[in-house]
Amino acid sequence: MSAINSVTQLRTDGNVGVISINFPPVNALSAAVRDGIHGAMQAALQEPAIEAIVLICEGSTFIAGADITEFGKPPAGASLGEVQRIVEESAKPVVAAIHGTALGGGLEVALVCHWRIAVPSARLGLPEVNIGLLPGAGGTQRLPRIVGVEKALEMMTSGSPVKAAEALEIGLIDELAPEGGLQAAAVALARRVVAEKRPLRKVREQNxxxxxxxxxxxxxxxxxxxNARKFRGLAAPEKIIQCVEAAVNLPIDEGLQLERKLFLELMQGPQSAALRYYFFASRQAWQVPGLPKDTPILPVETVGILGAGTMGAGIAMNFLNAGIPVHIVETRQEALDRGLATIRKNYENTAKKGRLQPEDIEKRMALLTGSLELQQLADVDLVIEAVFENMEVKKDIFKRLDQTCKAGAILASNTSALDLNEIASATTRPESVIGLHFFSPANVMKLLEVVRGAHTSDSVIATSMQLAKRIGKVAVLVGVCPGFVGNRILAQRQREANALIMEGAMPWAVDRVLYQFGFPMGPFAMSDLAGLDLGWNKEKSSSSTLREVLCEMDRRGQKSGAGFYDYDEKRTAVPSQLVEQTIADFAKKKGYSTREVSDEEILERCIYPMINEGAKILEEGMALRASDIDVVWVNGYGWPIHRGGPMFHGDQVGLDKVLAKMQEFERQLGPQFKPAKLLEELAGSGRKFSDLKPAR
Structure with a gap:
């Protein structure tokens, strides 16, 4: 055995040289790993006793991809291309032995080996599209040659890995090895190749x-x-398709040249910068500064939920999916029965789509119980209140929970905007109270705002963050303020969207601009989808808002066939002349003078106040990082991920430009546009939101 460098060793097993890589945690293709493979290959090729080579990794995985921390830095050590050339052009057969994951550059290294063997638990894929890139080390040219064009397109544009069994079926690997016996199986394959004098199988030559x-x-x-809807606004999928077209129509060297050209275009473009930013932002959101690593985690093996409505039922499903028993408490049997039936129906619909087995429905429903007795929650580890958004109602509930639940139980509220500290004041244990703000539909939406109260204990915070991961949510820790982070910023956009249609922009113009920016739909289309009559009372309606006027006209959204838009039988939205006239009449009644409103103004009026409000949230310490705000908006509100988030977008536009426009709007339209002090400070000093240190 000989050490090539600190992360790579070459040892012999009879006539087979075994190159092993050990670069925790995921054996990423760092400069040290590249140098190690290159040096080990040189040594193995020069050793007469070695007739074949096995490339294998120590630890939990094969090469799991590029070292993303090196992106944008000056090149160091052997290039990935040099590593691939010495492997692919080796006169001695090279076998890639794969366990864990072979992703991105890791799979591209495996593709230049002459044979591939993997354990059944391994997964293989090219996920570069998830960070706005295409496979830039030959993946777009080699993968179609081994798995076929359609499968290669699917794998690369989705970024989804395949399991080893499927990889064997489609030809991506040559053999399966037993779990725990990978190296022996890989060495045995290498020996058979030598003994049978098999010709070297280079993927680049398989046409x-x-x-x-x-x-x-x-x-x-x-x-x-x-895939037009899925790829909307994204640059990488189209360039991947172009590369695969080149693999089909051009010699491989020309295809590789095009791949390199398009890879660099993406690497230097704004989308990949945003997606790489988000990659790190989504991981940082789990880190809570000032929270000791040894903070005790409280056991959560049973969950109680107050309220069996849409939110309560959806919240329950998250825990049932994770195998955690749930007990729902309602005040009326009819409401309880309806909530339990809703949960079963949701699971049955999922099963009809093939995403759940019938036996899994019964397994999850067996974990669910319900009653009308609050006392049934006496022994649960966590209780989540999901009732009507009314402070007095919630305080009364928490007072009763305080008297009912065992010591040490976490008392959580699903409030979307109310003062959690006031809610906690109804208890004798405010340290046990936390906000767990799920987003509707709660069984689908990924985001969970974890709201830290003034007295919430470290253990309750740490437990809630860990629990969020356990139930498959993306958690962001936020502070107590009206609307918390997500809804507080949303209010700014909604205010301006509503103001713009009073000034002359039509709802479909506002929706179109935001849709073209990348949102899945605009605010007025979203209102129609949700229902304009949410919170509306016919008896109390006073025609004081445009929404009230539309509801009084029985234009309540998609469900009534008309809202801001008219809808046909397929619920296709059509701009409404009646609504246009209704808006004009309402605006005149309210004293507005209408004018032409440009698309540029619509976008700036809707987006820049969001950025400004984010700055205020950071000033107040209600979010730990600017990037946390972006994680909230990407996961909870449909902000286009290829634009990074509102705070990242502000940095990219230039905070000086955002500030100047906010000052202009303040002069023209009023104090609601007053710039945040933090925005003024950052713009004045030439800094960005990303330069700020996390709050504690």
Whole structure:
């Protein structure tokens, strides 16, 4: 055995040289790893006793991808291309032995090996699209040659890995090895290759599967059309498709040149910068500064939920999915029965789509119980209140929970805007009270705002963050303020959207601009989807808002066939002349003078106040980081991920430009546009939100 460098060793097993990499935690393709593989290959090729080579990794995984921390830094050590060349051009057969994951550059290294073997638990994929890139080390040219064009397109544009069994079926690997016996199986395969004098199998020379697609441009157009909605606004999927077209129609070296050109375009473009930013932001959100690593985690093995409505039922499903028993308490049997039936129906609908087995429905429902007795929650580890958004109601509930629940139980509220500290004041244990703000539908939406009260204990915070991960949520810790982070910022956009239509912009113009920016839908289309009559009372309606006027006209959204838009039988939205006239009449009644409003103004009026409000939230310490605000908005409100989030977008636009526009709006339209002090300070000093240190 000989050490090549600090992370790579070369040892011999009979006539086979075994190159092993040990670079925790995921054996990423750092400069040290690249140098190690290159040096070990040179040594193995020069050793006469070695007739074949196995490339394997120590620890939990094969090479799990590039070292993303090196992106944008000057190149160091052997390049990935040099590593691939010495492997692919080796006169001695090279076998990649894969466990854990072979992702991105890791799979691209495996693809230049002459054979691939993997344990059944391994997963293989090219996920570069998730950070706005394409596989830039030959993946777009080699993968179609081994798995076929359609499968390669699917894998690379989705970024989803395949399991080892499927990899064997599609030809991505050559053999499966027993779990725990990978190295022995890989060495045995290498020996068979030598003994049988098999010719070296270079993927770059396998053209059958790409030639079969040559002369079929319709294949690519069909793929584009089928995925148009999914790929909307994203640059990387289209460039991946272009690269696969090159794999089909060009010699591989020309295809590799195009791949490199398009990879660099993406790498230097704004989308990849945003997606790489978000990659780190989504991981940082789990880190809570000032929270000791040894903070005790409280056991949560049973959960109680107050309220079996839409939110309560959806929240319950998160815990049932994770195998945690749930007891729901309601005040009326009819409401309880309806909530339990809703949960079962949701599971049955999922099963109809093939995403859940029938036996799994019964397994989850068996964990669910319900009653009308609050006393049934006496022994649960966590109780979540999900009742009507009324302070007096919630305080009364928490007072009763305080008297009912065992010592040490976590008392959580799903409030979306109310003062958690006031809610906690109804108890004798405010240290046990926390906000767990789920987003509707709670069984689908990923975001969970974890709201830290003034007295919430470290253990309750740490437990809530860990529990969020356990139930598959993306958690962001926020402070107590009206609307917390997400809804507080949303209020700014909604205010301006509503103001713009009073000034002359039509709802469909506002929706179109925000849709083109990347949101899944605009605010007025969203209102129609949710229902304009949410919170509206016919008896108390006074025609004081446009929404009230529309509800009084029985235009309550999609469900009534008309809202801000008219809808046909397929619920296709059509701009309404009646609504246009209704808005004009209402605006005149309220004293507005209408004018032409440009798309640029619509976008700036809707987006810049959001950025400004985010700055105020940071000033007040209600969010730990600017990036946490972005994680909230990407996961809870449909902010286009390829734009990073509102705070990242502000940094990219330039905070000086955002400030100047806010000052202009303040002069023209009023004090609601007053810039945050933090925005003024950062813009004045040339700094960005990303330069700020996390709050504690």
């Amino acid at each position: 059958d599967k790409v030639l079969a697609a040559r002369g079929q441009p319709a294949l690519f157009e069909k793929f584009r059309s089928a």
